[in-house]
Amino acid sequence: MNTVDLLFYFFSTLALGGGILMVLSRHPVSAALFMIVSLVSVAALFVLLEAFFLAILQVLVYAGAVMVLFLFIIMLLDVGPEGGKVSRIKMISGLAGCLSFGILSVLLIQFVQIDVSHSANWPTLQTDKAVSGNFLLFSNSVKNFGFGLFTKYMLPLQVAGFLLLAAMIGVIVLSKKSLSVDKEN
Amino acid sequence: MESITPQHYLILAFLLFSVGFFGVVLRRNLLLVLMSLELMLNGINVALVSFSRASGNLDGSLFVFFIMTVAATEVAVGLALLVALYKKRKSVFSEDISLLKN
Numbered sequence: 001m002n003t004v005d006l007l008f009y010f011f012s013t014l015a016l017g018g019g020i021l022m023v024l025s026r027h028p029v030s031a032a033l034f035m036i037v038s039l040v041s042v043a044a045l046f047v048l049l050e051a052f053f054l055a056i057l058q059v060l061v062y063a064g065a066v067m068v069l070f071l072f073i074i075m076l077l078d079v080g081p082e083g084g085k086v087s088r089i090k091m092i093s094g095l096a097g098c099l100s101f102g103i104l105s106v107l108l109i110q111f112v113q114i115d116v117s118h119s120a121n122w123p124t125l126q127t128d129k130a131v132s133g134n135f136l137l138f139s140n141s142v143k144n145f146g147f148g149l150f151t152k153y154m155l156p157l158q159v160a161g162f163l164l165l166a167a168m169i170g171v172i173v174l175s176k177k178s179l180s181v182d183k184e185n
Numbered sequence: 186m187e188s189i190t191p192q193h194y195l196i197l198a199f200l201l202f203s204v205g206f207f208g209v210v211l212r213r214n215l216l217l218v219l220m221s222l223e224l225m226l227n228g229i230n231v232a233l234v235s236f237s238r239a240s241g242n243l244d245g246s247l248f249v250f251f252i253m254t255v256a257a258t259e260v261a262v263g264l265a266l267l268v269a270l271y272k273k274r275k276s277v278f279s280e281d282i283s284l285l286k287n
Contacts (some may be wrong), residue, residue: 001190008189017199019224024210027217030191033244035220042201042227049194051237051246058230061253066223066260073264077271082214082278094211101203109196122191123241136243148243149250160254165259174271 002145008048026081028074032067039063050140060150196237201228213278215270219263226256 018038025031039062047054126137134150149157201224208221230249237245267277273279 003281005189008193012193013196016200016204019204019208020206022214022224023221028214029216032221035223039225039227042231045194045197045231046234048189050232051234051238054230054234054246055247057250057253061257062223062227066257069260069264070216070220073268077216077277078212079269079277080218088204090211097207097210101207105196105200105203108199122239127239136247138241138243138246139239144249145246145250146245148247150242153247153251156251160251163258164254171261171265174262176268180258 008045011041011048014038027028028081029071032070032074035070036063037065037095039067051144052140053145067179138144191235191239196227196231198232198235201225201231204229213280215267215277215279215282218279219260219267223260224257226252249284 009085015038017020018034018036018041022034025034040059043055043058043063046052046058072148123138125139126132131137131147136152137144139145198259205221205226205228208224212218212221215253230252233245233249233252236241237243237249269280271277
């Protein structure tokens with residue numbers, strides 16, 4: 001077992017553990033902090049997969065912007081922990097769900113049959129060219145990423161820009177103090 | 186990169202997705218439901234990047250870029266809706282907003 005394997009197991013455990021604790025924690029602030037742990041570990045997994053640009057985006061966009069927005073809203077609304085006891089039927093159904101999920105994942109692992117013997121699963125990266133024939137080559141450089149984004153995916157990029165604009169206008173309209181519904185009342 | 190195969194990453198992606206799915210189904214706090222949706226999208230991102238790396242094709246990584254954009258807008262709009270809802274109902278729990286009228 002070499003260092004890369006150990007790092008994979010470490011960060012995947014951290015990602016999964018953060019996710020599970022996020023789902024289980026009663027207080028929204030601690031849930032958001034566990035979520036940040038999970039997102040940063042996923043960024044580390046992207047580094048292990050040599051997608052460095054996506055790892056930086058993951059930290060900046062998710063762990064930076066999105067989770068700060070979540071924490072801000074949690075503190076703005078002053079949401080406390082979920083009150084009341086968990087109902088009995090919900091507990092039983094949760095247990096049954098976990099059990100069936102465990103059986104399903106054991107079956108999946110048996111079925112997929114991880115082939116450890118064969119090491120030629122990951123192709124070696126080429127850094128000198130961005131395109132081979134008709135498709136874009138995977139590369140760890142941002143240059144190739146931008147090349148793909150501005151040639152093959154030009155239209156989706158523009159649509160994403162418009163989506164951001166529409167979301168911004170929508171959020172401004174939604175969070176204005178006097179909605180038209182309130183005026184009627 | 187010797188003994189970690191794409192299957193390892195796929196199993197991790199499946200587990201992340203299902204943890205997020207359980208969060209969406211079981212939690213009552215709508216903020217946590219939104220966070221669990223983010224976790225599901227992250228599972229998909231892990232699967233896409235590992236496929237992209239394993240096949241040597243950049244398209245999967247570019248898709249992850251667009252998924253991140255859509256997730257960020259979704260969170261922004263979802264939280265704005267939640268704040269508007271909170272102003273009206275004074276609650277963020279899903280059982281308090283089960284009625285369509287008022």
